Amino acid sequence: MTRVTADVTFLRGYNEALVMAVGRTARTFERATVVEATGLTPQAVSKVIARLTAGGLIRPAGVRRPGIGKPAVVYELVPDSRYAIGAHVARRTLRLVLVDLAGTVHHSTVSPLPGDFTPAQLLDALSAGIDTMAGIGDLRGRLTGLGIGMIGPLDHANGLVRDAHGLRHWHDVPLRELAEKHLGLPVHLDKDVTAGITAEAWRHGATFGDAALIMVESGIGGGFWLGGAAHRGAHTNAGEFGHTVVDLTGPRCVCGRHGCLEIVHHHATEAGDIAHAARVLAVGVVNLLQTLDLAHVVLAGADLLRHPRTYLAAVTDAVQADARRADWLRTRVALSSLGADVIAAGAAMQVLDQHYGIPELTPI
Amino acid sequence: MTRVTADVTFLRGYNEALVMAVGRTARTFERATVVEATGLTPQAVSKVIARLTAGGLIRPAGVRRPGIGKPAVVYELVPDSRYAIGAHVARRTLRLVLVDLAGTVHHSTVSPLPGDFTPAQLLDALSAGIDTMAGIGDLRGRLTGLGIGMIGPLDHANGLVRDAHGLRHWHDVPLRELAEKHLGLPVHLDKDVTAGITAEAWRHGATFGDAALIMVESGIGGGFWLGGAAHRGAHTNAGEFGHTVVDLTGPRCVCGRHGCLEIVHHHATEAGDIAHAARVLAVGVVNLLQTLDLAHVVLAGADLLRHPRTYLAAVTDAVQADARRADWLRTRVALSSLGADVIAAGAAMQVLDQHYGIPELTPI
DNA sequence: AAAATTTAGCAACAGCGTTGCGTAATAGGG
């Protein structure tokens, strides 16, 4: 949730979100944990915990007896107190997942979409899939909303699909509004890669630093987590990482430029040289590190996950070779912990994040 | 200023900063302006304005009589109520500027630095320069501090110069601490490019969107303003934009990789082909746009400003050629409005921003 | 001169985290 002015209700939401972040990261926690992590006074933490307990979001889970003194009450998140559904809309498939408040993926389904599907066809597919999922767990009253991650360009703030690449029927479609009417649920729309990096950040907790999700799947995209929030850019169009030039004299790309990362990578995979393709991708990743100085790089996408070790090794090697001069300049490279579910799960977590994540203040 | 927990003092600072941002952007403003811009209630704005007036930061500047009704009181920032000094430490020169609360540069001086200067030599040069400047305006009690923008790598949070490129005596120098002791002033240390983009953001006001400052001056660097704040990355090392590969088969760069933007650009300038060099830089800029989706690109740096029109034209052309498909995907390209002062002025504004800018909350 | 309109502020209020201090629950020592 984003607002401009700061009033006391913002304080409440912010500090509650801090405690929720602790609860999501640590399996159990007590008052002293939160005090240390946040710097709030013990009394303030007591009040926040009381509010969250009353709301059913956290609950006592025993006591800890470390020795002398009154035992401390241990709390835990109540994972099944809230759910969200996430959708990953790709060119040919719709993936739906059910995610709980702790960020755990409970169900995952994949269904085919008609070739060159229309908005109406997508809405029907969403409706059918959600009905099935909502039936599984009886989510009455606990379903926060639906998150949709899909290819762009799109307008995240207005829930508008501007001109989805390779889909003929998707020009200026007000998908969020349509879906909210059709499904009777709050809907959040975002680019696939942005949803994906949100999943990684949400699962790693508040200590997750600046990070990128590199996705190789019918194109190469990048999702960014910078300064504690998803970076979408001025027009929700950040992440066209595949269309950065890495070879000035390279072949012409569909975007009109020459030697884009995506076309060079594509030529290598066409030639069957996955190792070379991975090294090309790694050059692009190091370019990102030089520009943005990231703490984490997460690798994902169907085409990449077909050769996970090759890509992971290539990127790790390139990152280490570049950073060898400085031991303080460390970047962790990993495969996505959620595999093929990462986009859909992240879309769901974006919905949960709007309600239970750190609220943002957007200056004027 | 950055803090974790949110309490009522945060509310105060935040809403005061909102009003200050309005005052900095608009030359004069009245209560209704702030109400509309921020969403605060008129009564709350009255209180904030009263506090700022009492502090001498703003003052009444007449009334506005639009027609019927009681006239509205017009306020304005008091520019000379606070000052900060900014330093741009380059390899051979020290540039000092005096900046007021409105972001206006009052004095600018350049002095040579000894070849391969030491920390002690820099401190002496700073001390001499600041004494001169403080004498000009009699800044007693109104000088907020000193901001230093210099080449990295450095550690912004701890005020530590890790290993400044090309300077032998600068390994793990705690410059902020040293300077604070030597000068008796609060000191803020940051990378040159980050300081530079802060200058542009501070002057453009709160509506400034995601932006980059491209600096060509003994190397190519980039400073980033993302999501309403400077982006420094995980280790204050963001901005090594010159060391992104744009030509896989290009010449070897000092950084060890092949075909970095910087080395390709350098070869073009060595050959005297500035137009080509500018086009190479433009490819890099468009790479940034594809990745980050920026609203503004600001061009700066001594080497670039020797051929301002060539570079501006090349970058503008490349940006427009790439974005021609989409009229909604607009990026403004401009030369820095502060010219050679941009780094030093930005460093000064970072100091002012710490006191009178939007405070940040850093989740845990 | 009276009415209408706009601006501004006083006073009471709700809600936040903070502070001061008292109470509950445990382990260890006499």
Place this chain on the structure above:
DNA sequence: CCCTATTACGCAACGCTGTTGCTAAATTTT
């Protein structure tokens, strides 16, 4: 067994924020 030290936790009062309800002031129009 009782007392004490220790740790955890909450009640009550407080200071401060923005909000709400209402009154006063200053101006133009009728």
